[in-house]
Amino acid sequence: MQLRKDYLGGASLQTIYLGGGTPSLLTEAHFTRLFHAIYSLFPVDLNAEITLEANPDDLTPAYLQMLSRFPINRISMGIQTFSNATLKLLNRRHTAEQAIQAVHDCHSAGFLNLSLDLIYGLPGENLACFKKNVQHALALEPTHLSAYSLTIEEGTPLYRMCQLGTIQEMDEEESLLCYMYLCATLKEASYHHYEISNFARPDYESRHNSSYWCGISYLGLGPSAHSYDGESRQWNVSSLPLYMEGIASGKQSYQREELDKITRYNDFLLTRLRTSKGVSLNEIHTLFGDDSYTLLLENANPWIVSGKLVVEGTQLCLTQDGIFISDTILSSLFLV
Numbered sequence: 001m002q003l004r005k006d007y008l009g010g011a012s013l014q015t016i017y018l019g020g021g022t023p024s025l026l027t028e029a030h031f032t033r034l035f036h037a038i039y040s041l042f043p044v045d046l047n048a049e050i051t052l053e054a055n056p057d058d059l060t061p062a063y064l065q066m067l068s069r070f071p072i073n074r075i076s077m078g079i080q081t082f083s084n085a086t087l088k089l090l091n092r093r094h095t096a097e098q099a100i101q102a103v104h105d106c107h108s109a110g111f112l113n114l115s116l117d118l119i120y121g122l123p124g125e126n127l128a129c130f131k132k133n134v135q136h137a138l139a140l141e142p143t144h145l146s147a148y149s150l151t152i153e154e155g156t157p158l159y160r161m162c163q164l165g166t167i168q169e170m171d172e173e174e175s176l177l178c179y180m181y182l183c184a185t186l187k188e189a190s191y192h193h194y195e196i197s198n199f200a201r202p203d204y205e206s207r208h209n210s211s212y213w214c215g216i217s218y219l220g221l222g223p224s225a226h227s228y229d230g231e232s233r234q235w236n237v238s239s240l241p242l243y244m245e246g247i248a249s250g251k252q253s254y255q256r257e258e259l260d261k262i263t264r265y266n267d268f269l270l271t272r273l274r275t276s277k278g279v280s281l282n283e284i285h286t287l288f289g290d291d292s293y294t295l296l297l298e299n300a301n302p303w304i305v306s307g308k309l310v311v312e313g314t315q316l317c318l319t320q321d322g323i324f325i326s327d328t329i330l331s332s333l334f335l336v
Contacts, residue, residue, distance in 0.1 A: 019053025278317030
């Protein structure tokens, strides 16, 4: 923090996000040192959103009581599924019962702004299983819900199990049905679908994640953490020893990429089109000029005609059908 305290140019921190990794393993002494440094080195907005990522089994009543002594006002909990068999397969430490109890304990401790993460497309689970997961989650009344399709990365235990035939991935058609059920059910439950994978009660959208999608500058601290200042991206070295050596020497190890006009244009589309607000055509014209504005409308027109994109006022947005093939649509709109 001392090395990077000037990166944001003295702007007040509107959000602070502790995670990924497992910051719920930190002790009271760790949090005391951490928040003392943050508030000493950065101006922090009085209404800042301060999120802690946590594993359900870490959130005991005693631990939550300790957390309540710090300015944390939002907890993001990775539940993934309420199936104990699947949790065991994923090598997760918690059980479904622990996850449910953790939510109740958070409420009792005064942490009412809770985000829960679910995954669909898990091995051994089908649409019926996912419907149960969504209903379990809704019964806990979170203010925010994120749901992601499982991606099995090469080299992981799940990948090896797939290769051996021990487990099978959910097929794309059933995965799509899971997503359709998710969208319809959460809409009926009055959650706002404000980004492809994110749903929130009114006024409970993740301000931190929204800042990424709105192109707001941010500072990332820790190995592999990314930073963005509007003109360039930086990412810290992933090696923990090298990261620590860089800090000890006063020269933090990171790579930097200056963003040219094409990259900034593509980034603009990638982040904005993921959201329910979509892409501002006026901003495209102001930031990137007449040619980019005209080209975007030309490239978007086939998708508009097919009902996958729609122009609402001055905003270009994905329709519900368009969300399902958003990667294909985006790639067709990018400049190369």
